[in-house]
Amino acid sequence: MNRLSEVTTFANKNAIRILDREDTRVAKTIHVLSVGSVDSGSVVHDTLLDGASFHLIIASDYRELWGMPMQESIHVAILHNTLSSFELEAAGRLIRRRWPHARILVVSSREIFLEDALYDDRVAPTAAPEALLTTIEQLLGGWHEWRHGDVVM
Secondary structure (H helix, E strand, O other), X not given: OOOHHHHHHHHHHHHXXXXXXXXXXXXXXXXXXXXXXXXXXXXXXXXXXXXXXXXXXXXXXXHHHHOOOOOOOOOEEEEEOOOOHHHHHHHHHXXXXXXXXXXXXXXXXOOOOOOHHHOOEEEOOXXXXXXXHHHXXXXXXXXXXXXXXXXXX
C-alpha cells in the first residue's frame, strides 16, 4: 500500500517537471520572418498566424527586408516559392548577414538552385501544418536554445 507522503512527493516531482516544460514553451515566442507573397489559406500563413507561440513578420518581397529594423530578433526565416531565384539567393545572403543564428526554411515544390549555406531545410507548400511545425522545431533545436539579439551591426 502506498503511503500518502510517497504518492504526494512523486506527484509533485512529476507536476513540477511537466509545468517547467510547459512554462518554457509558453514563455518563449518564436519570431518568424516570412519573405514572399503569402495568402490566406497557405500552410505558412494559417499555421503560424493562428499559433500563440509565433510572432509572424511578413515581408512581401526581397526589397522589404532592407526596410526591417536591424534590431528585430528573428529565429526562423521562411522564403516562399513566389520569390525568383535571384530573390531567394539575395534574401538568403541578407538574412545570414543580419541574423546569423536564424534558421532559413524554403517553401517550394520546385527544384531550387541555391547554395546549401543559404538555407537549412525545405518543405513543400502543400505540407501539412504538423509537418511545418515539426520542421521549425527541429530547425530550432529545441525551445531552450533560442538566441535573442542576433543582429550584426
